[in-house]
Amino acid sequence: MSAQLLLFQVLNGVGIGMIYFLLSVGLTLIFGLMRFVNFAHGAFYLAAAYIAYAVVLWTGSFWWALLFGPVLVAILALIIERLLLRHTYALPHEAQILITFAVALIIQEAIILIFSPLGHNVPVPSALSGVLFLGPYVYPSYRLAVIGVAALVAVVLWIAIERTKMGSILRAGSESAEMVGLLGINVDRVFMATFALGAALAGLAGVLVAPLRGVEPFMSAEALGIAFVVVVVGGLGTLSGALVGGILIGLVQSIMSTLWPEGAQLMIYAAMALVILIRPTGLMGRI
Amino acid sequence: MSESTKGEPILIADSIDVRFGDFQALSGFSMSVQPATIHALIGPNGAGKTTLFNALTGVRKPSGGRVVFNGHTVTHASAHRRVHYGMSRSFQVTSLFSALTVAENLRLAVQARHAAEGWVFWRGPARRRDISDEVDALLTETFLTGRADTRAGDLSHGGQRSLEIGMALAGRPKLIFLDEPLAGMGIDDVHRTKGLISSLSSRMAVLLIEHNMSVVLDISDRITVMAAGRKIAEDVPAKIRTDPAVRAAYLGSTA
Amino acid sequence: MQALERSPNLATAVVLATLIVLPFVVPATLASQIAIFATGALSVALLLGAVGLLSFGQGLYLGVGAYVCGILAKDAGMGLIPALLMATLAGAVLAGILGSVIVRRHGVYFVMLTLAFGQMGYFAVLAFKNVTGGENGLTGVPRQFDLLGLSIANPLAMYVFMAGAFFLVFLLVQRVIASPFGSVLAAIRENEPRSIALGYAVARYKTAAVALAGGIAGLAGGLHVVFLGFVPPSDIELEMSQRLLVIALIGGIGSPGGALLGSAFYTIVSEALSEIWPRWLALIALLLIGLVLFLPGGLWSAGRRISALFERKTAHE
Numbered sequence: 098m099s100a101q102l103l104l105f106q107v108l109n110g111v112g113i114g115m116i117y118f119l120l121s122v123g124l125t126l127i128f129g130l131m132r133f134v135n136f137a138h139g140a141f142y143l144a145a146a147y148i149a150y151a152v153v154l155w156t157g158s159f160w161w162a163l164l165f166g167p168v169l170v171a172i173l174a175l176i177i178e179r180l181l182l183r184h185t186y187a188l189p190h191e192a193q194i195l196i197t198f199a200v201a202l203i204i205q206e207a208i209i210l211i212f213s214p215l216g217h218n219v220p221v222p223s224a225l226s227g228v229l230f231l232g233p234y235v236y237p238s239y240r241l242a243v244i245g246v247a248a249l250v251a252v253v254l255w256i257a258i259e260r261t262k263m264g265s266i267l268r269a270g271s272e273s274a275e276m277v278g279l280l281g282i283n284v285d286r287v288f289m290a291t292f293a294l295g296a297a298l299a300g301l302a303g304v305l306v307a308p309l310r311g312v313e314p315f316m317s318a319e320a321l322g323i324a325f326v327v328v329v330v331g332g333l334g335t336l337s338g339a340l341v342g343g344i345l346i347g348l349v350q351s352i353m354s355t356l357w358p359e360g361a362q363l364m365i366y367a368a369m370a371l372v373i374l375i376r377p378t379g380l381m382g383r384i
Numbered sequence: 385m386s387e388s389t390k391g392e393p394i395l396i397a398d399s400i401d402v403r404f405g406d407f408q409a410l411s412g413f414s415m416s417v418q419p420a421t422i423h424a425l426i427g428p429n430g431a432g433k434t435t436l437f438n439a440l441t442g443v444r445k446p447s448g449g450r451v452v453f454n455g456h457t458v459t460h461a462s463a464h465r466r467v468h469y470g471m472s473r474s475f476q477v478t479s480l481f482s483a484l485t486v487a488e489n490l491r492l493a494v495q496a497r498h499a500a501e502g503w504v505f506w507r508g509p510a511r512r513r514d515i516s517d518e519v520d521a522l523l524t525e526t527f528l529t530g531r532a533d534t535r536a537g538d539l540s541h542g543g544q545r546s547l548e549i550g551m552a553l554a555g556r557p558k559l560i561f562l563d564e565p566l567a568g569m570g571i572d573d574v575h576r577t578k579g580l581i582s583s584l585s586s587r588m589a590v591l592l593i594e595h596n597m598s599v600v601l602d603i604s605d606r607i608t609v610m611a612a613g614r615k616i617a618e619d620v621p622a623k624i625r626t627d628p629a630v631r632a633a634y635l636g637s638t639a
Numbered sequence: 640m641q642a643l644e645r646s647p648n649l650a651t652a653v654v655l656a657t658l659i660v661l662p663f664v665v666p667a668t669l670a671s672q673i674a675i676f677a678t679g680a681l682s683v684a685l686l687l688g689a690v691g692l693l694s695f696g697q698g699l700y701l702g703v704g705a706y707v708c709g710i711l712a713k714d715a716g717m718g719l720i721p722a723l724l725m726a727t728l729a730g731a732v733l734a735g736i737l738g739s740v741i742v743r744r745h746g747v748y749f750v751m752l753t754l755a756f757g758q759m760g761y762f763a764v765l766a767f768k769n770v771t772g773g774e775n776g777l778t779g780v781p782r783q784f785d786l787l788g789l790s791i792a793n794p795l796a797m798y799v800f801m802a803g804a805f806f807l808v809f810l811l812v813q814r815v816i817a818s819p820f821g822s823v824l825a826a827i828r829e830n831e832p833r834s835i836a837l838g839y840a841v842a843r844y845k846t847a848a849v850a851l852a853g854g855i856a857g858l859a860g861g862l863h864v865v866f867l868g869f870v871p872p873s874d875i876e877l878e879m880s881q882r883l884l885v886i887a888l889i890g891g892i893g894s895p896g897g898a899l900l901g902s903a904f905y906t907i908v909s910e911a912l913s914e915i916w917p918r919w920l921a922l923i924a925l926l927l928i929g930l931v932l933f934l935p936g937g938l939w940s941a942g943r944r945i946s947a948l949f950e951r952k953t954a955h956e
Contacts, residue, residue, distance in 0.1 A: 134747040184932070190747050191693045195888065195931050198695075198881075202924035210918050318877045322758035325751040333748065359773075362762035369755060373740055441836075467838030475836070481829045492826050495819060496837040502844070505820035512819075555838060 101234050106351050112240045114347020115247030119302035120320055121327040122254065122339040123295030129334035130267055130291050131186075133193045137177070138299055139321030140201035145170045145300030146312045147208050150219050159222035159308070166304035167297040174296030178289055201317060209314045216313030243305050250301065254336055267291060299324075326365055330372045332382020341381050394419040394454055394559050394589045395440070401448030402432070402439050402613075409435045410613045413449070417559065417606075422581065422590045424600045427610035428633060433593045434476055436610070437561050440591075441473050442466045454558055467496070472557035474548040476564050476593070482537030486528055486547055487519055489536050493554030494518045518554070526550040527576055542573035549580065559589040566596050578603060601625060609633065647813050650896040654809055657899055658802045667794035669910060671866050674801035677902035678808055679859035679879075680886040681895055682852040688892035689816050690848045691828035692742075693750045696757030697883050700730035700853040702875020703760065704860025706771055709780045709870045719783040723861040730857015731850045738849030742842050745831075753880075760875040777870035797866065804862055805899070808855055812895040815851070824848055856883070885923060888930060891937025900938045 124138045145166035152162040177200055185193045220226075225239040258264035266287055269277050278284040299320075310316070323346070331342020349368050353361040372380065393416035402410040410432045417423045425433050438444040440451055442463035451459045453469055461469070481489050494515050495501050501512065510516070523529040526546040531539060536547060545565055552560050565581065566574050574596065582603045584590050594600050600607065601621045609617040609624060611633040617624060624630055661670045679701050686692040704726035711717040711725055741752040764771045771777055784792040791800045815821050823844050826834045835841050864870050873879060882905070890901020905923070912919035934941060 128747070134751060181928070188931075191687075191750075192931050192935075194693065194747065194750055196928055199924040199927040199931075202881075202927075203921045206918045206921035206924070210921075319758070322755055322877065325755040329748075329752065329755065357766075359768060360762075360766035363759065363766040366755065366759035366762065370737075370740065373744075373752070377743060443836075464835050464838050464840055467836070473836060475833075479830060479833045479836070481826055481833060483829055484825070488822070492822060492834075493837050495822070496839050499838075501819050502823045502839060503820055503847075505815045505818045507814075508817050509819045509822055551837065 102355070104231075104234050105236065106355055107348070108236055108240065108244070110348035110351030111344060112244050112347070113350055114344035115244050115251075116302050116306055116343075117323055117327050117347050118340050118343030119247050119250060119298055119305070121324045121331070121343055122251075122336060123298035124324050125328050125331075125333055125335065125339045126267070126298075127292055127295040128328075131288055133186075133190060134197075135292075135295065136194050136197040136321065137201040137204065138197075138295070138324055139317035139319070140204035141170045141174060141296040141299040142303040142306075142320045143208060143312075143314065143317035144173060144204055145303035146219075146307045146316065147212055148300075149304040149307045150212075150217055150312045153219055153307075159220075162304055162307075163301075167300035170300035170303075171293040171297040174293050175289060178292045182292070183285070183288075201321070205314055205317055212314075214314055216311050218311045219307040221308040239308060243309070246301075246305065250298070251336070251340055258336060263290075323365075326369045328379070329369055330379060332379030335381055338379055338381040342379065345380075391419070392455070393417055395591070396452040397436070397440060397449070398452070399449040400436065400439055400446045400451070402435050402444065403447045408613055410439065410446070413610075413613065413615055415608050415615060415618065417589050417591055419558070419589050420585055420587075421605040422585045422592060422603055424592045424594060424604040424607045425610060426594065426597075426600060426607060427616075430612075431610040432613040433610055434563055435613075437473065437563055437591075437593065441471055441561055467555055467557075468499070470555075470558035471561065472552040472555035472559075473561035474545075474552045474563055474565060476567070478541075478544045478548055480536040480544060480547055480551070482535065484536060485533050486536055486539065486543075487523070487532040489547060490519045490522050490550055490554060491515060493551040494522070497555050522550045522554055525553065525580065542569040542577075545569055546573070546577060546580075549577070553584075557588055559591060560584065562590060562592045562594075564593055564595065566594060566599060574599065647817065650894050651810070651813070654806065654896045654899055657903065658806060661802070661903070662795060662798055665907060667798045669906060671794070671798045671801045673899070673902045673906045674798065674805040675859055675862045675866060676883065676886055676906060677899040678805045678862060679856055679883045680890065680898040680902055681805075681808055681812055682856040682859070683883045683887035684890070684892045684895060684898050685812055685816075685855065686848060686852045687887065688894075689821060689828065690824045690845060692845065692848070694753040694849075694852070694880075695750060695877075695884060696753035696755075696880050697852065697856045698875060698877065698879030698881070699757045699760040700734050700856035701860040701863070701879055701883070702764070702870075703733055704730045704857030705864045705870045705874045706764070706777060706860075707857070708861035709777045709864040710770060712783060712864075713777070713780045716781075719786060719865065722783075723858060723865070726861030726864075727854045727858040730860065731854030734853020734856075735846060735850035738846045738853070739842075742845040742849060754877070757880040758877055761872065761877070764872055764875055772870070774872055776872050777864075780864060780869055782868050783865065801862055801866065804858070808858065809895050809899070812855075816895070820844075820847075885927060888927060889923075889937055891939030891941075893936050894939050897937055897939035904938060 120142060124135060127135050148166045148169055149162035152165050153159055181196065181200070185196055221239045225242050227238050228235040229238045229241055258267060266277060266282055277287070327339060327342040327346050330345060332338030346365055346368065350361050350365055353364040395417040397413060397415050400410050400413040413436060425436070427433055435444070439446045442458070442461055445460055450457060453466065453471060456469055458466055458469060481492065491509065498515065501515070523532055526549060528543065528546060528550065531543060536544065539547065545567065549562065549565055552562070562581065566577055569577065578599050581590060581592065604621055607619065607621055607624045608615060609630050616633055617627050617630050661673065679697065682697045682700070683694060686694050707729040708722045708726035711722045717725070737756055741749055744752060765773055784790050786800060791797045823839055826839070827841055827844060831841060860874060863874060886901040886905045887898055888901070889904055890897030890899065909919060912922070930937060
């Protein structure tokens with residue numbers, strides 16, 4: 098394999114991995130705090146991707162899409178949390194899983210209703226449509242930008258969680274939501290905010306992916322599966338888990354796609370099975 | 385009360401350490417239990433008694449030390465394996481199959497001992513007369529015969545504690561761990577259960593955590609006193625009653 | 640499912656009556672589909688009702704069963720019954736292997752893993768597309784209509800075969816949950832730590848239940864390919880797992896008969912609605928939310944509540 102190809106594959110892997118990180122970090126943060134797995138997570142990713150498609154179609158600007166996608170999805174998440182989810186916190190976890198799963202179906206069907214069951218392409222923003230020269234090698238600018246944005250988000254999140262008051266509430270709440278409530282903090286608000294943040298991050302992933310893969314209504318199911326794999330591999334509940342898991346899975350997929358293209362996706366699951374056997378709580382996990 | 389028999393202990397705990405993060409719950413704890421005796425474990429709250437139970441029964445693996453049961457080293461054996469070696473326990477916080485009847489709770493406990501029976505999938509359980517006979521015997525022993533068809537969750541607290549003991553007995557253990565069996569019981573229940581526990585020593589060893597001092601002093605052959613994860617005294621009841629270290633640990637709390 | 644299903648004979652009667660009436664109410668081909676998906680849904684209902692394990696991945700085993708049955712019939716010239724048996728075995732063995740790994744995890748972790756592995760099936764089909772036909776599905780499967788001398792070529796005979804297969808599985812599941820093995824599963828569902836403390840090798844029991852459910856789903860897959868004559872990739876996609884789960888929940892997991900009710904409801908409604916409004920799945924999703932919040936026992940428990948209402952009425956008269 099030539100050096101150019103290897104670099105390409107590694108960068109691709111990291112790029113996909115960073116998308117997978119963005120996709121999964123919301124899921125893992127929500128679980129860490131609220132102890133439930135949001136089966137509508139893939140649907141938020143989907144919705145934001147389609148919002149991006151629509152915004153680009155109507156305004157021609159990807160930058161508006163980058164704003165509206167995550168924000169609108171966060172609002173959607175808040176509405177769902179207020180209207181529906183808060184009634185389920187006392188129910189067994191199967192109930193929450195099934196309800197969020199049903200919500201995901203409704204969102205998916207709504208998207209098909211509005212946009213049609215066929216996929217669409219989303220153009221790469223013109224400012225980033227070229228290639229970048231890294232020494233003697235070339236690489237698409239957009240993909241580098243995606244890696245950059247995701248890395249920035251990772252850093253900002255880390256700072257927010259480790260260094261701010263809100264972050265310490267989140268961390269404390271992950272240990273014991275009850276304690277945090279007893280300390281006088283409005284746990285309801287913290288849940289709402291975390292849920293909205295998680296959705297927004299999934300939404301950001303959806304917007305960023307749209308120019309790379311296009312949009313189609315069944316990407317939510319695939320995204321959910323990937324998010325689960327990442328979280329199982331990296332460990333549930335931590336930022337570092339989502340990062341390590343995401344990049345690892347991205348690299349596996351990318352490298353396998355040159356060695357055995359048809360089996361690349363399958364190998365992701367083989368990797369997951371391997372991690373479960375060796376380290377059941379995930380590479381960075383504690384739970 | 386039976387005389388403690390000399391010979392090999394049924395259970396040896398050797399320098400058990402249990403750590404939760406930075407907190408040392410048990411430090412170098414050692415004790416042994418003789419067969420066919422009633423051995424009580426007492427100490428103030430937080431002394432580590434239930435933690436010791438958990439380490440001995442396999443619910444929590446110790447970070448150091450050895451557990452030898454009936455000649456087998458079981459330190460890292462799984463909890464369900466230890467049951468087959470002859471250990472059985474009741475829980476401090478009642479843990480039953482609340483939605484099932486008393487009789488079904490006991491039947492499940494007896495069935496567990498007949499290991500192959502649990503894998504029979506082609507016929508109903510009622511065919512095994514020997515199992516239902518054992519269940520009847522257990523119902524009688526725990527004074528629950530009249531409540532056989534009651535939902536376990538609907539029993540009185542005393543009834544549930546008795547059912548807990550019954551389920552532990554179903555395993556025909558060589559050593560039964562009872563974690564505060566009398567907690568929350570009314571006077572009559574305490575009296576009956578005390579008699580039941582006493583009668584057990586003819587067939588098995590009993591390791592008992594209990595706060596009811598008069599019962600403990602009355603029925604035990606041997607008492608081990610714990611505080612802050614360590615053993616502070618171990619002797620016959622008469623000596624423990626007057627031990628100054630024990631007094632100090634309890635600081636005046638008596639039954 | 641309650642360790643001792645409240646009235647198994649009544650359930651059997653209802654199921655038998657439904658199976659007999661069905662071909663008079665709907666076209667025989669639709670009735671066959673109902674029976675096939677009822678069998679698949681039974682695998683979900685068994686795990687959730689009897690053991691308390693929620694699986695988003697039974698579609699994997701249905702798909703595997705379908706592909707195994709189809710490939711053996713096509714490339715190995717295997718007959719109808721042996722191919723179906725192999726489909727069942729394939730589902731059971733794969734479920735046993737995966738199950739032994741994922742039963743070590745509990746709660747949401749377990750559910751997530753079932754979904755993740757459920758996804759895997761489709762990618763495995765793509766990876767080995769020389770054998771499976773990849774995205775185009777498995778075509779060229781010889782139609783086997785000779786069942787021990789009887790022909791199941793015509794739709795009604797086909798339905799009788801499918802209904803018969805479902806009924807046998809239904810009886811088996813009833814037997815299992817009323818057996819000592821079933822009582823252990825119920826114990827694990829009710830209070831797992833207690834079951835371990837009694838000495839039950841809980842992980843082994845769970846794996847066995849997962850394997851049994853996998854075998855049932857595999858059989859359903861085999862029946863599907865016998866019915867269709869080919870294997871669409873949708874048989875192994877996540878959507879299949881979701882469909883089986885929804886059917887099981889609508890029908891109610893309190894009794895194995897729920898799977899038939901749920902399948903009848905789902906299949907008939909989807910047939911009726913898909914002409915009028917292609918997005919009928921959204922309505923099913925709303926129904927699901929309503930069920931979870933207000934009627935967790937599904938249609939089966941609704942039936943029981945209505946009959947209880949009648950009992951009370953006649954008692955007062």
